[in-house]
Amino acid sequence: MHEEIIISGFGGQGALFAGQLLAYAGMEEGKHVTWIPSYGPEMRGGTAHCTVVISDDPVGSPLVRHPSAVIALNLPSLDKYEGLVKPRGLLIYNSSLIQRPVYRTDLRVIPVPANDISVEETARVSENGMGDARLANVVTLGTLVQATGIVRLETVEAALRAHLPQRHLRWLEPNLAALRRGALVVAERVVAY
Amino acid sequence: MAKELWKGNEAMAEAALRAGVEAYFGYPITPQTELLEYMAREMPKRGRVFLQAESELGAINMLYGAACGGVRCMSSSSSPGISLMTEGLSYIAGTEVPVVLVDIMRGGPGLGNIQPSQGDYFQMTKSLGHGDANALVFAPSSVQEAVDMVYNAFDLAEKYRCVVVILGDGMIGQMMEPVEMPPERPPLTEEQRPDWALRGAKGRPPRILTSLNLTAEGLERANQRIQARLAEIRKNEVRWEEEMTADADLLLVAFGTVGRICKSALRLARQAGYRVGLFRPITVWPFPEQRLHELAGQVRGILVVEMNAGQMLLDVKAAVAGRAPVRFYGRLGGVVPLPDEIAEQVASLAASLPGDGYRPARNGHQGVAPVVASAAVKA
Numbered sequence: 166m167h168e169e170i171i172i173s174g175f176g177g178q179g180a181l182f183a184g185q186l187l188a189y190a191g192m193e194e195g196k197h198v199t200w201i202p203s204y205g206p207e208m209r210g211g212t213a214h215c216t217v218v219i220s221d222d223p224v225g226s227p228l229v230r231h232p233s234a235v236i237a238l239n240l241p242s243l244d245k246y247e248g249l250v251k252p253r254g255l256l257i258y259n260s261s262l263i264q265r266p267v268y269r270t271d272l273r274v275i276p277v278p279a280n281d282i283s284v285e286e287t288a289r290v291s292e293n294g295m296g297d298a299r300l301a302n303v304v305t306l307g308t309l310v311q312a313t314g315i316v317r318l319e320t321v322e323a324a325l326r327a328h329l330p331q332r333h334l335r336w337l338e339p340n341l342a343a344l345r346r347g348a349l350v351v352a353e354r355v356v357a358y
Numbered sequence: 359m360a361k362e363l364w365k366g367n368e369a370m371a372e373a374a375l376r377a378g379v380e381a382y383f384g385y386p387i388t389p390q391t392e393l394l395e396y397m398a399r400e401m402p403k404r405g406r407v408f409l410q411a412e413s414e415l416g417a418i419n420m421l422y423g424a425a426c427g428g429v430r431c432m433s434s435s436s437s438p439g440i441s442l443m444t445e446g447l448s449y450i451a452g453t454e455v456p457v458v459l460v461d462i463m464r465g466g467p468g469l470g471n472i473q474p475s476q477g478d479y480f481q482m483t484k485s486l487g488h489g490d491a492n493a494l495v496f497a498p499s500s501v502q503e504a505v506d507m508v509y510n511a512f513d514l515a516e517k518y519r520c521v522v523v524i525l526g527d528g529m530i531g532q533m534m535e536p537v538e539m540p541p542e543r544p545p546l547t548e549e550q551r552p553d554w555a556l557r558g559a560k561g562r563p564p565r566i567l568t569s570l571n572l573t574a575e576g577l578e579r580a581n582q583r584i585q586a587r588l589a590e591i592r593k594n595e596v597r598w599e600e601e602m603t604a605d606a607d608l609l610l611v612a613f614g615t616v617g618r619i620c621k622s623a624l625r626l627a628r629q630a631g632y633r634v635g636l637f638r639p640i641t642v643w644p645f646p647e648q649r650l651h652e653l654a655g656q657v658r659g660i661l662v663v664e665m666n667a668g669q670m671l672l673d674v675k676a677a678v679a680g681r682a683p684v685r686f687y688g689r690l691g692g693v694v695p696l697p698d699e700i701a702e703q704v705a706s707l708a709a710s711l712p713g714d715g716y717r718p719a720r721n722g723h724q725g726v727a728p729v730v731a732s733a734a735v736k737a
Contacts, residue, residue: 185534189363192536200363200534204389204472225622227533230696 166196166221168315169229171246172302173214174238174259179302183236184215186306189324190316191219199227212241219315234313236305237263238279257308259301275312275350279304282346286339300336300343307347318348361536366501366526367392369537370460373508374432375400378545379458381407381431383420388472389528390436390462406545414439418446425455426567428555430512430546434460436528437478438469447521448487452569454584456515459493460508460524462531465692473692474528476614479669482523483643490581493521494591495643497614501535503640509540514595516552518587525642527665529615529694597640598649602628606635608708609653609682611674612663613639616695620663623700634704642670647677654681659707662686663700665693683711 261280288296498504
């Protein structure tokens with residue numbers, strides 16, 4: 166098993182944190198893992214991405230040209246990575262924010278209304294009943310894990326419990342719910358190549 | 359102990375804490391800043407000294423002072439900051455006091471950018487500062503290796519009274535990998551302080567630490583003493599890693615993060631049928647020249663890959679001494695070479711070799727036409 170995943174979105178959408186959760190989960194399951202962020206001036210306002218490699222073997226390059234799976238949380242990310250996914254790879258995109266169709270026909274494509282799901286799950290616990298889109302990253306991570314089986318969903322849940330920053334602890338349950346909702350997307354959809 | 363996921367910069371800081379570092383001086387610069395930030399947070403908690411200087415010039419001279427006091431001390435920076443420190447490093451080397459320095463290299467020259475680079479190789483291995491200053495220089499290719507190097511660096515610096523440099527790049531600083539942290543060691547006790555340290559001269563004759571030596575003969579003796587220690591380092595501390603060299607007739611040579619990327623390239627090239635091996639210097643000063651010289655007699659060609667315009671290349675050529683053709687592939691300005699392009703260079707090297715119609719060992723692959731990226735440099 167050797168998976169190379171890029172998670173990409175606007176700075177603030179949590180692409181890097183979603184990647185860290187995945188790396189933690191991989192490590193907990195005894196895999197070799199690397200996580201490397203884009204870092205630099207592009208992180209404020211522009212897109213930020215990270216590359217996660219999870220493998221049965223020691224990881225050579227932590228950077229990849231053609232990832233086996235991509236999560237695109239916004240349109241610039243889809244524009245950037247659609248053409249780079251390996252043939253027959255997985256492309257998950259945030260259909261709440263991305264309206265255009267995917268052009269590649271040789272990929273497994275899963276649109277996920279990640280912002281909408283996040284709004285629903287956060288609204289349940291917010292004081293004023295208003296939700297927000299901050300869990301879109303975790304929603305799509307749930308989809309990725311369910312669709313690929315790279316790690317078990319429970320391991321990601323454990324990683325969330327262990328690594329969600331203390332100040333966000335009241336968001337733990339919505340995060341867990343968002344993760345499961347993202348996983349359900351895979352079951353609910355007829356996904357075709 | 360269980361493995362934890364650590365970011366390179368923070369992992370190196372924690373390793374230094376566990377090695378008993380007592381004082382850290384620095385100035386923030388990307389892509390190294392998390393190391394300094396970690397120290398800012400953790401050093402005061404343990405009652406140790408963290409001081410952000412007004413500049414790298416200030417930091418290196420504070421480090422100089424702390425080292426003269428015989429305390430375990432370190433600094434870290436990235437390429438432009440290291441340039442500012444080189445005067446102080448030469449003074450430290452001339453005064454024969456131990457310090458540990460982490461250089462997380464970024465693209466240059468000048469202000470350059472903040473992406474990974476290996477452009478400081480010459481500066482760290484050949485020109486630490488003016489005079490015959492030299493450091494023991496380690497080049498980590500994983501976060502675990504960086505941790506182990508930092509952890510052991512203080513003992514080595516004290517043993518040889520020299521500067522020990524951990525020469526990483528933005529990639530090793532920024533990436534996260536599982537790490538097993540070494541055990542916590544207590545800082546040195548007063549009895550463990552070196553016998554040359556300036557600790558106050560009450561009740562004993564004063565000690566003098568200086569790099570100033572106005573007589574030629576006196577300075578020559580000091581230099582000979584320094585050179586004798588460097589010779590010991592050459593004898594005792596040379597380290598390298600080899601992968602699949604046993605049957606190799608082609609050899610990749612790369613250090614640091616490019617060394618690990620070459621492991622992926624090696625797999626690709628092996629799948630394509632090329633009998634390629636990897637030689638990765640772990641110390642880049644002293645350079646593992648003897649083993650490379652031996653390997654050069656076994657292979658048909660050598661490919662050196664670096665994120666610079668060909669710096670370690672000169673050390674490779676000196677070690678190979680004409681026993682095999684040496685080619686170079688370099689990316690500049692913070693561009694990281696990826697496994698597929700390195701594998702193409704291996705194929706290109708193989709195709710260029712003279713003699714008995716070299717063909718890869720398996721599946722009749724004829725080699726790929728030479729592909730030289732626009733930013734690539736050919737030696």
